[in-house]
Amino acid sequence: MNLQKxxxxxxxxxxxxxxxxxxxxxxxxxxxxxxxxxxxxxxxLAGLVPAVAIVAAGxxxxxxxxxxxxxxxxxxxTGTEVPKSAHELLLVAAERSESGTATSGRYWVLPTEFGxxxxxxPPERRYHIMIRHSMExxxxxxxxxxxxxxxxxxxxxxxxxxxxxxxxxxxxxxRWPIPGPDGTPSGKFYEAAPGPKGIRPFEGxxxxxxxxxxxxxxxxxxxxxxPTDAAGLKAWLLNRFQVLGLEEPQDYMLFWHAKSLxxxxxxxxxxxxxxxxMMADLTGVTLLGNATDQRGRSGMAVAxxxxxxxxxxxxxxxxxxxxxxxxxxxxxxxxxxxASYTLVDGMGFRDEEPPTT
Amino acid sequence: MxxxxxxxxxxxxxxxHHAQVYAYAVSRAGRQLADDVVSxxxxxxxxxxxxxxxxxxxxxxxxxxxxxxxxxRDEARQASLAAELRAWVAEANADVADGVTERAVxxxxxxxxxxxxxxxxxxxxxxxxSARDAARVVGCSTATFFVRLHRARKRLQEAxxxxxxxxxxxxxxxxxxxxxx
Numbered sequence: 001m002n003l004q005k006x007x008x009x010x011x012x013x014x015x016x017x018x019x020x021x022x023x024x025x026x027x028x029x030x031x032x033x034x035x036x037x038x039x040x041x042x043x044x045l046a047g048l049v050p051a052v053a054i055v056a057a058g059x060x061x062x063x064x065x066x067x068x069x070x071x072x073x074x075x076x077x078t079g080t081e082v083p084k085s086a087h088e089l090l091l092v093a094a095e096r097s098e099s100g101t102a103t104s105g106r107y108w109v110l111p112t113e114f115g116x117x118x119x120x121x122p123p124e125r126r127y128h129i130m131i132r133h134s135m136e137x138x139x140x141x142x143x144x145x146x147x148x149x150x151x152x153x154x155x156x157x158x159x160x161x162x163x164x165x166x167x168x169x170x171x172x173x174x175r176w177p178i179p180g181p182d183g184t185p186s187g188k189f190y191e192a193a194p195g196p197k198g199i200r201p202f203e204g205x206x207x208x209x210x211x212x213x214x215x216x217x218x219x220x221x222x223x224x225x226x227p228t229d230a231a232g233l234k235a236w237l238l239n240r241f242q243v244l245g246l247e248e249p250q251d252y253m254l255f256w257h258a259k260s261l262x263x264x265x266x267x268x269x270x271x272x273x274x275x276x277x278m279m280a281d282l283t284g285v286t287l288l289g290n291a292t293d294q295r296g297r298s299g300m301a302v303a304x305x306x307x308x309x310x311x312x313x314x315x316x317x318x319x320x321x322x323x324x325x326x327x328x329x330x331x332x333x334x335x336x337x338x339a340s341y342t343l344v345d346g347m348g349f350r351d352e353e354p355p356t357t
Numbered sequence: 358m359x360x361x362x363x364x365x366x367x368x369x370x371x372x373x374h375h376a377q378v379y380a381y382a383v384s385r386a387g388r389q390l391a392d393d394v395v396s397x398x399x400x401x402x403x404x405x406x407x408x409x410x411x412x413x414x415x416x417x418x419x420x421x422x423x424x425x426x427x428x429x430r431d432e433a434r435q436a437s438l439a440a441e442l443r444a445w446v447a448e449a450n451a452d453v454a455d456g457v458t459e460r461a462v463x464x465x466x467x468x469x470x471x472x473x474x475x476x477x478x479x480x481x482x483x484x485x486x487s488a489r490d491a492a493r494v495v496g497c498s499t500a501t502f503f504v505r506l507h508r509a510r511k512r513l514q515e516a517x518x519x520x521x522x523x524x525x526x527x528x529x530x531x532x533x534x535x536x537x538x
Contacts, residue, residue, distance in 0.1 A: 099488075
């Protein structure tokens with residue numbers, strides 16, 4: 001039995017009233033506020049609670065005043081309480097996740113936006129642009145249904161003020177040639193301007209390969225049988241790493257896979273909570289504090305630093321502590337520059353038909 | 358001279374929420390003071406009926422909260438509340454003939470927590486509020502509320518490990534008394 005249930009079950013009977021006093025007594029109180037007004041204290045609580053000035057006058061009589069719109073706030077409720085560590089933030093996110101209701105549906109819809117920092121420009125002065133595109137994925141949960149993506153090129157622009165200066169020196173181009181595999185022009189271009197939305201069917205996709213856990217296909221059946229406790233989930237993942245022959249550092253792999261579970265896979269709230277709890281116990285996860293994603297949504301970020309072949313990169317996960325929803329992942333290079341990001345906005349199950357145009 | 362519509366609306370609000378406000382008042386100020394707290398709260402609701410939203414409970418509890426804090430600032434409330442917390446444990450222990458009751462352990466642990474922690478925990482567990490409404494009652498953002506709630510739960514869990522021992526010991530001494538009769 002978990003703590004919440006134990007607490008709920010412990011509710012004392014003494015909390016229940018034994019009688020119902022007649023409200024007529026209260027309604028007999030005068031309602032005009034022209035009784036003696038003594039502005040003793042003004043208390044304003046955030047939200048719906050009105051300001052009330054209370055005078056302890058010995059009997060039940062109260063004089064009260066309406067507070068102005070922007071009254072003072074009581075000292076002891078001001079300020080935001082922020083988690084003190086990555087561990088705490090992830091446990092809060094776990095608690096928030098687990099109170100979500102599990103749902104199901106014909107399609108798992110994942111609205112995402114991707115960004116990548118690309119190097120462009122003339123050989124003598126290279127610079128970087130951030131290219132962005134959106135992809136709303138409609139992933140079928142029933143065999144026989146087609147999966148597709150609604151995609152849109154959101155355009156590209158210089159990634160930083162320095163890049164902007166170099167871009168101007170380059171003649172402020174509105175498109176940049178995309179190099180082919182051997183470095184020669186491919187004939188395609190990154191466009192500065194956004195493009196129209198288009199439907200892209202996912203050929204060869206079915207419920208066994210629609211969903212990717214840590215970059216590798218995982219079936220819907222596997223997802224529904226994941227352990228709902230952190231230790232069990234960790235063991236399941238470690239076994240998977242072995243089966244797939246994945247050899248990166250263990251904590252990094254666990255972090256990466258937990259990220260998939262909380263951010264973009266159709267798993268139950270309990271599994272999401274387990275993934276957060278597993279993440280909370282990994283070493284190398286630090287709290288960065290308040291962060292906003294590339295769409296300006298605010299949350300709190302945890303970071304994992306990974307030393308790879310290209311140097312060390314900071315892998316950032318931005319979480320909304322109020323809902324436990326993972327908003328975005330971002331990768332930064334050792335210079336702290338944003339190299340790529342993925343954000344998710346409004347994922348969930350849907351029963352209606354996917355768009356056709 | 359009361360507007361009949363007002364009287365009807367107020368009575369409806371009173372009937373719908375009187376017991377809930379009473380429960381909150383007991384948990385914050387003890388049974389001794391609860392009737393007065395409830396009465397004060399509903400007088401405010403009567404006087405500011407136009408300001409009471411349709412979802413009245415969080416509003417009413419916010420007022421009750423103010424009443425408790427302003428009117429019963431120190432000794433009176435401390436005494437009443439301490440007696441109340443002891444009564445909870447006694448009531449839970451009296452429920453079961455033998456064995457340590459889980460309820461007694463929880464209530465004993467709850468009694469050792471700070472008033473703020475206890476309020477956070479019971480707003481959802483006993484007073485049936487959603488997290489959003491509970492945050493409104495205590496006057497903080499929902500995000501802050503979750504962080505505080507998480508910490509309070511942790512402290513309750515820690516207190517329960519200790520309380521379990523106390524409850525076990527007191528139950529054991531009760532059994533030996535029975536034996537010696």
